Amino acid sequence: MTTRQPETNLVAMLKNRPTEAFDEIIEVYGSRIYWHIRRIVVLHEEAEDVMQECFVRAFEQHRSFRGETNGSLAAWLYKIATNEALKALARRKRNIFASLDSLGARLAADFDSEISPSADEIAVRLQRAVVQLPVKQKLVFNLRYYDELPFEDIARITGMSLSSAKTNYHYAAQKVKSIVTLDTNYEYEADAL
Amino acid sequence: MKQMPYRLEEGALERAKMRSRAAVYAASQRKTTMSPLRWVSAFAAVVCLVLVAFAGYDKWFAPTPMERLIAEMRKAPIEIVYDMTLDSSIYIEEGDSMSDMF
Numbered sequence: 001m002t003t004r005q006p007e008t009n010l011v012a013m014l015k016n017r018p019t020e021a022f023d024e025i026i027e028v029y030g031s032r033i034y035w036h037i038r039r040i041v042v043l044h045e046e047a048e049d050v051m052q053e054c055f056v057r058a059f060e061q062h063r064s065f066r067g068e069t070n071g072s073l074a075a076w077l078y079k080i081a082t083n084e085a086l087k088a089l090a091r092r093k094r095n096i097f098a099s100l101d102s103l104g105a106r107l108a109a110d111f112d113s114e115i116s117p118s119a120d121e122i123a124v125r126l127q128r129a130v131v132q133l134p135v136k137q138k139l140v141f142n143l144r145y146y147d148e149l150p151f152e153d154i155a156r157i158t159g160m161s162l163s164s165a166k167t168n169y170h171y172a173a174q175k176v177k178s179i180v181t182l183d184t185n186y187e188y189e190a191d192a193l
Numbered sequence: 194m195k196q197m198p199y200r201l202e203e204g205a206l207e208r209a210k211m212r213s214r215a216a217v218y219a220a221s222q223r224k225t226t227m228s229p230l231r232w233v234s235a236f237a238a239v240v241c242l243v244l245v246a247f248a249g250y251d252k253w254f255a256p257t258p259m260e261r262l263i264a265e266m267r268k269a270p271i272e273i274v275y276d277m278t279l280d281s282s283i284y285i286e287e288g289d290s291m292s293d294m295f
Contacts, residue, residue, distance in 0.1 A: 018221070019217065019218060019221045022214070022217045023214055023217075026210050026213050026214050026217070027210065030206070030209070030210040030213065031206060031210075034206055034209055034210075035194075035197060038197070038199060039197075042199075044199070044200070044201060044205065047209075048205075048208075048209040048212060051209055051212075051213055052209075052212050052213045052216045054213075055213040055214075055216065055217050056213075056216045056217060056220045059217045059220050059221065060220060111199075114199050114200050115198055115199070115200060116198055116199055116200040116201070117200070119196070119198030119199075120196055120198065123195075123196045123197070123198040124198040127197075127198050127199075145195070146194075146195050146197075
């Protein structure tokens with residue numbers, strides 16, 4: 001088994017041996033990126049396509065990666081993954097003028113068909129609430145709650161200001177909490193948000 | 194990592210990673226140089242753009258009738274301009290209406 005490279009080594013490797021570096025990058029960040037995409041597009045097949053597109057796009061643009069301006073390598077990959085996932089969502093819209101937020105009900109229906117039989121009911125309820133959030137709030141909530149990223153990285157990934165990212169998280173958490181606590185039995189989990 | 198309630202087959206994530214690796218490898222082998230046909234079409238596009246720019250420039254900056262008149266007057270010999278000024282002062286001095294000037 002090979003030992004995992006720390007991010008600084010990966011960035012250095014990216015400059016000299018990009019193809020090998022990407023093997024390692026996919027190994028290290030693949031799962032996180034997959035789940036980030038899956039939480040946006042919901043369907044596994046689509047998440048797999050978007051993940052592939054994301055890494056190809058990252059490979060094509062790796063020369064433009066600057067640690068100082070793009071933040072961490074993870075944040076850079078998250079940003080590309082987010083853009084690709086939103087593009088995939090936009091392709092699903094029936095009306096080109098409709099907002100991505102109008103897909104909430106459809107995503108919730110897709111989510112119901114994708115629930116794992118062994119999934120915890122609270123996690124299901126929470127995720128069903130999250131997929132219905134407006135896009136900006138959903139992105140911020142996912143990156144903060146599930147990926148536990150700092151707000152600085154979230155702002156960079158989503159292209160928002162720091163205060164806007166915090167505000168969106170606040171509203172998202174409130175909405176999720178109100179949906180989850182409709183059934184008072186789930187108050188305990190909602191308080192953790 | 195927090196629990197994800199999504200259905201995911203055994204090994205599906207590893208397969209997705211393998212697919213991404215293969216796609217990255219394919220992208221690394223892809224030639225990025227432009228084919229001759231693309232070079233020719235790019236050159237033709239640039240030529241068209243330059244021609245359109247020239248035509249547009251001429252049309253856009255063509256002088257208005259008033260500007261043409263002023264330019265002609267500037268180029269005219271001083272005697273003619275002087276005579277014209279003299280004519281108008283005569284009319285003004287005689288107190289005729291402006292319509293007499295035309």
